[in-house]
Amino acid sequence: MTTPSPNQTVERDGDMRPAKAQIEPISSAVHVCIDMQNIFSKGGLWETPWMERVLPTIVTLTAWQAERTIFTRFIPPETPDQRPGRWQKYFRRWAQATRAHLPLCQLELVSELARFAPPALVVDKPGYSAFSAPQLYSLLTERHIGTVVLSGAETDVCVLATVLSAVDFGFRVVIVEDALCSSLDVGHDALMTLYRNRFSEQIDLVTLDELNSLWQCEEHTSVA
Secondary structure (H helix, E strand, C coil), X not given: CCCCCCCCEEEECCEEEECCCCCCCECCEEEEEECCEHHHCCCCCCCCCCHHHHHHHHHHHHHHCHHXXXXXXXXXXXXXXXXXXXXXXXXXXXXXXXXXXXXXHHXXXXXXXXXXXXXXXXXXXXXXXXXXXXXXXHHHHHCCCCEEEEEEECCCCHHXXXXXXXXXXXXXXXXXXXXXXXXXXXXXXXXXXXXXHHCCCCEEEECHHHHHHHECCCCCCCCC
């Protein structure tokens, strides 16, 4: 089999796309950091093992773009019957995660990130996707945001839901690979492959170092 050169197009699952595409500069963007809360940190009810590992990267990103950062928080209901459909079954299974039982400090941002708000904004959401908070879409469109830069937890749950919602709304999505955390390598790795192979027109994957060189400086760009 002949190995394609770096600039050749290659066929993947019926698609033709560059083997290594040039990533366009990033502008009119915000950083949306998904659910970096105590409940997912070490010792939390839903501890995410990678969180400690990626937290320094997210802190660096947020410190650089604090005025253009939006933190989301996943907020469970007081009781299961406050949510529709299968969410009721979910929260009966996870009754200890409802606000009737969970210490509310578990829902706060981890302290390393909470110090950035303000100027960063905090948006509470009832579901997996950041866009389950209806005010988020309005906030972004009112500020003429075209690109969403994503970090946070977890790659294969809330980040995944947010990525696909953002794509459906027409935003360019930039995923900072070294600023994501998950509970399982297999789910994280599978999604990185999926995004590269099937969503290359709508999703870019970068490291924080690459983001630093791609995100163009903008004036008057606070999301507050």
